[in-house]
Amino acid sequence: MQKTAVVKSNDPIAAQLAPVGRETVQDRVYLELRRALIGGLFEPSQVLTIRGLADALMTSTMPVREALGRLITEKALEALPNRSVRVPPITLERMDDLLRARILIEGEAIALAATRMASRQVSVIESMLSEWDEMRALKLKKDVDREVTLNQSFHFEIYRACGSAVLIPMIESLWLQSGPCIRVAIYAFSEAGEVDTAHFHRSIVAALSAQDATAAREALIADISRPFNFLRNKLQSEAASKGMS
Amino acid sequence: MQKTAVVKSNDPIAAQLAPVGRETVQDRVYLELRRALIGGLFEPSQVLTIRGLADALMTSTMPVREALGRLITEKALEALPNRSVRVPPITLERMDDLLRARILIEGEAIALAATRMASRQVSVIESMLSEWDEMRALKLKKDVDREVTLNQSFHFEIYRACGSAVLIPMIESLWLQSGPCIRVAIYAFSEAGEVDTAHFHRSIVAALSAQDATAAREALIADISRPFNFLRNKLQSEAASKGMS
DNA sequence: TCATTACAAGTGTGATCACAAATCAAAAAT
DNA sequence: ATTTTTGATTTGTGATCACACTTGTAATGA
Structure with a gap:
């Protein structure tokens, strides 16, 4: 050699x-x-x-x-x-399908992570979150690309802690599939006066640091469901108004 | 045109x-x-x-x-x-990881299928099962390849009824990943006097025809856990005897 | 005898080409 | 004016080649 x-x-x-x-x-x-x-x-x-x-x-x-x-x-x-x-078109059925799968799998991943994550890892996530906050406070105009990227690293930092080499690629595949939907939802969000995503992330971190798997899962479900629900309402109202005309 | x-x-x-x-x-x-x-x-x-x-x-x-x-x-x-x-090597961690993911996702799929499956679809599965039985009774020597194939079509016939275009490809991926493990387990089975797989399948069908999602999920979990548990015991005893020598 | 080197065979990767199918645009026919 | 046809362009697919890297083996050295 x-x-x-x-x-x-x-x-x-x-x-x-x-x-x-x-x-x-x-x-x-x-x-x-x-x-x-x-x-x-x-x-x-x-x-x-x-x-x-x-x-x-x-x-x-x-x-x-x-x-x-x-x-x-x-x-x-x-x-x-x-x-x-x-790139696959968005339909209501597909959105619900994706959301259910994400709740199932990402929920399991975060529940595993909650029991396995060391307090040091939690504090890393926490510092990531505060860094994010102050960056957002700095620049008034919101950078959608940056938001999406940071949101992604926040979630996957947690998922990596679940220690499952099988679940993580599946979650990546799910994000890949729901990426186009999410982007549409985010655009709609920024038009319609955004509610703060930071609140959801804080409650996730709180549940993790308390090692409360159930609370973590529920907080996560609330977080990832929000853009889907928003987009579903938007699509439904559009379909309704189109049906009227 | x-x-x-x-x-x-x-x-x-x-x-x-x-x-x-x-x-x-x-x-x-x-x-x-x-x-x-x-x-x-x-x-x-x-x-x-x-x-x-x-x-x-x-x-x-x-x-x-x-x-x-x-x-x-x-x-x-x-x-x-x-x-x-x-092709990925088998490790105990990977096996447990795969089994947990399969229980999670295939369990959800069959629970969905149990609520959505029409009685006509259940009877199709049932006839498939009896056809399988009589074929197995016909030839004494067991054909492992055939067993694997039929087992696959039995399961996926059910999963297709869950109607999720997102879950089904994930299940296919999981079968792809656990295929090599399962084969090793099946070989070990046929050496060590096989317990009947038909019993598990019958209880799955019974739960489906009763539209009992919980029972279906539990029966499925018992079915897919069996080869994994068998293989785990085998690997552990091998590791132990190797540690002794 | 053993380790090191040099050479040869094997392997994955990327580029390019030929071919068939699909798409599009203009021309021709109704 | 609308439809049909024709031809040109674009596109995906498969094959082949050149290159770089790895692997295995024989030759050389201590």
Whole structure:
């Protein structure tokens, strides 16, 4: 083994070196599309072409098509019979379906996390929350992208503590699928005078630090249900007014 | 639109024609690998090479690598840092993790199905079960592959009735991940004098026909827990005897 | 005899090309 | 004016190739 032979003469340096993870172009494309999807940068029903994305991402078609295939298998994208791919459209049934699954799985994850999380981990979350607050107080205009990103890291910081290598990828898949819906809801929120999301997060953290699994689950359910309920009301009222005209 | 123009002169024929679904080579490869994985044809920790699979499946490397990528994203396969791919090894932690997730999600699915399933659908399941029984009575030697396949169609016939387009793919992913474990357990079963799986299935059907969601969930949990518990005991005793020597 | 090096075979990744199917636009016919 | 047809462009799919990296083995050294 050549590398170890080279390294073993100066171990203390090697100890400080992190492995340089050679991520492939395909991985970068996949992660970028994921980010865009969760952040809601693509609109529901929007069709995506391989060559179009390849041009936008400054790469060839090969990594893009494989990334698209992966996203299709986790239902983040939809393969039309024409063999073109689009981000799935929003329907009321699908929204309710997604919300029920998220309540089920993320609720279980946070209940597990509540029992397993050390107090040090909770305080990390807490500090993340206050940092978030003061950043929000600083800039008056609200940055929707930033909000979405921070909300995501808040939740997944908790989910990681559940210690389940099976549940976490499923939750990621669920966020991927509900990303476009959520984005629409957030836009609607910021129009219609936003209620504070911070309140929900605070009660989640309180339940976690009390190691109260049931309270944590209920607080989480309230948190993730809110945009869905808001969007459902919006869609229903739109459908009703359209039915009237 | 040419096709509709051609068809509209003889509509009654068109009504009887099912769309001929042009499945791609990649899809066939993907489905074949899925089948092999769920059926446990690959052993845990076995490494798979693109060119090897391409030769075995009589196709080029292209469809294989895309299918492998898809299977990796749903955690049915594992990407090693060497960039080679293998079927994930079995560990006690992973088994417990998988079982908990399956109890959670498949339990929810069957509870939903119990409330939504029409009596006609239940009788379809019932007839499927008796057909299975008499087939098993016919041939003395037990066909493990057939058992696995029939067990799969029994369960998914039920899950389809839950009507959730979100839960079902997750369950498929879970079966994909636990396929190799289950196969090992089934082999261990057939060595160690099998208890009858039919009994569990009968109580599931009974609960479904009574529309008793709670009973259905509990019967299902008993059914899917059995191979896991068996395998856990086996692994633990093996580890103990290895620790002794 | 053992460790190290050098070479060869194997493997994954990305780019490019050929082909078939789909989409779109303009032209032609009714 | 509307519909149909025709042709050109775009798109996804599969195959092949070049390159970089890994792995395994034989040759060389101590």
